Amino acid sequence: MSQTLKAVRGTRDLLPPETALWNRIETTARQVFARYNFGEIRTPIFEDTSLFARSVGEETDIVSKEMYTWEDRARAQSEKPQSLTLRPENTAGVVRAYIEHKLGETGQLQKLFYIGPQFRRERPQKGRYRQFWQIGAEAIGPPSAGSESPLRDAEILEMLATFLDELGIAGWTLELNSVGSAADRARYNEILRAALVPLAPQMCVDCQRRAVTNPLRVLDCKVPEDQPIIETLPKIGDSLGQESIDHFAAVTAALEAAGVPYHLNPRLVRGLDYYTRTTFEFTHGGLGAQNALLGGGRYDGLSEAIGGPKAPGIGFAMGLDRLVLALQAAEAVRKDAAPQIADAYIAPLGEALNAAALTLARELRRADLHIELGDGAFRLKKSLEIANKLARRIVIVGEDEVQSGNLTVKNFLTGVQTKVSRAELTACLKKPAREVPA
RNA sequence: GCGGCAGUAGUUCAGUGGCAGAACGCCUGACUGUGGCUCAGGAUGUCGUGGGUUCGAUCCCCACCCGCCGCCCCA
Incomplete structure (x- = not known):
């Protein structure tokens, strides 16, 4: 095995029949998004490194230790070397x-969706x-186009809830929060930092570090002993400015009116x-530690952060790999897991009839x-064995059939065998195998 | 990046310091143009890779690779 090449760590091949499930998810997404008038965008798989540093954030784990970055060397006098990075997410590119x-x-408000691979150098695990x-979408535009409206959120x-329901993923939970405007967040960060000064020494070592470097992360701590302390910390909701409060209240009111269940977190x-203001995650049990199916939020200052005009927006990204796992866990997909069954298997009897069989296959496939x-090198017995696994019917192309123009057709479901004229063959094969004798 | 568990046939998995195993699947035949069920037979493989201990290692030890679980983070 040491000499054979393998897919590198953390990457994998997707094979049939599982790829049918991937296609079903992508098709459902395209159909649902189309009803909301989103159009598809495809951006490059690698970008200038600074795009991610300036959007995702220099100090985040993604940028500081998970990106595939390389120095792309100049190949001509006129070129300059450039630091490039495989995209770790797609919002920055959009x-x-x-x-x-x-x-x-x-x-106009731009409503764009994308489907594509992303790259992060994390330790691999299931999901x-x-x-x-990721499959994601963004609604972004100038404020005059209504891009800041809570109705967009x-x-x-609501679109995501519809998508998950139509896909057949039962038991999702929408976790919802507002992290406020950039100013709200900065204010809260200081309040939290101050509140943690007397408390941090009683907490886990990670929290002691976070209390100084990134107080917001303390809220994410999962150590049981720390939970009572975390409960006593000031809530971000109490640091929000009036604008942020009103905006978030309008989002939740619209969700309630539409009947989309959510859980304030x-x-x-x-x-x-x-991320600013509205942030959310849809989670699902049965995914283990990687329980987030999708995540997203509002990013009102992102465009300006990378040198663009004021262009508030909101978007999300779903983990396609995790949607597949959730569907498989729900066992809602036995049909997709079954191998494809062809309408008919054409069995030439003898290699001399191979050409005639191809001609017939071409005709039927065009129908x-x-x-x-x-x-034709297979004996009839072998053809029948294979055909029984792959197709609903077998069409035998032998000397007799070619001369008479009547083909032998056998229905594997009923076991009935008949002769069918070439003219009637297409219609015959299109009949459901269950409902007719042959 | 940290801690832990695993890697044996196409698949799911047994197993032992001394000839490599089962089930399912696969191939051939019984049956020259008739499958499923049955019966008879057959092939599964560098036992993840490399080193060490040993007369002898798939088994014990070490390193590496890869996967999985938890942490971290995220989709």
């Missing part, structure tokens, strides 16, 4: 494209890979620096039938 193509000049797939959350703080083509 906003960069929004700025670069001056989409704000349209005056956590170094190349992983509620609409996106004042301790939900997300690990990307660009939109799913056809498995056998091989």
Whole structure:
């Protein structure tokens, strides 16, 4: 095994039949998003490193230790070397494209979705890979286009609830919070830091460190002994300015009116620096430690942070790998797990009839039938054994059939065998195998 | 990045310091143009990789690789 090449750590091959499930999820996303009038965007898989440093945040774990970054060397006098990075998420790329193509000049709210691989150098685990797939969407635009409206937040959350329901993922929970404006957050950070000064020495070593470096992270601590202390800490909700409070109240009111259940989680703080005001996660049991199916939030200052115009927005990213796991855990997908069954298996009897069999297969496939083509070198017995596994019917192409123009068709479900003229063959194969004798 | 558990046939897994195993799947035949059920037979493989201990290692020891669980973080 040492000499054979393997997929590198944290990456994997997706094979049938599982890929059918991936396709179903992507198709459902495209259908649901289309109803909300989102259009697809595809951005490059690598970007200038500084894009992520300035958006996601220099001090976040993602940027400080998880990115695949390399120095792209100059290949000509006219080129300059440049630090490039495989994208660890897609929001930064979308906003960069929004700025670069001056989409704000349209005056319209831009509603964009993407599907693609992302890269983070984390320790692999179930539901956590170094190349992983995200489906995400962003609603971004100038304030005059309504990009700051709480209705946009509620609409996106409602869309996500609809998507998960239509996909058949039962038992999701929407965790919702507001982290306030950038100013609210800075104020809260100082309040928290001050409150932690007398408390931190009683907490776990990680919290003692966080209390100094990043007080917000203390709220994420999972050590049981620390929980009572965390309960006593000031809540971010108490540090929000009136504008943020009103905005969040409008989001929750719209969700309640629409009947989208949510769970307020004042301790939900997300690990990307660009989030402001509304933040959320949809979680699912049965995913182990990686229980977040998707996450997102508002990023009202992101465009300006990377040199663009004022362009508030809100978006999310779903972990496609985790949606697959959640669906499999729900066992809602036995159908997709079954191998594909063709409408018919064509069995030429003898290699001399291979060409005739291909001709017939071409005709039937152009009539939109799913056809498995056998091989004249197989004995009929072997053809039947294979056909029984792969197809609903077998069409035998032997000397007799070619001369008479009547093909032998056998229905594996009923076991009935008949002769069918070439003219009637397509119609015959399109009939459900269960309902007719042959 | 830290702590822990595992790696044996295509798959799921037994097993032992002395010839490498089961089930399912696969192949051949009984049956020259008739499958499923049955019966008879067959092949599964560098026992993750490299080193060490030993007369002898798939087994014991070390390192590495990879996966999984927890932490961290996140989707």
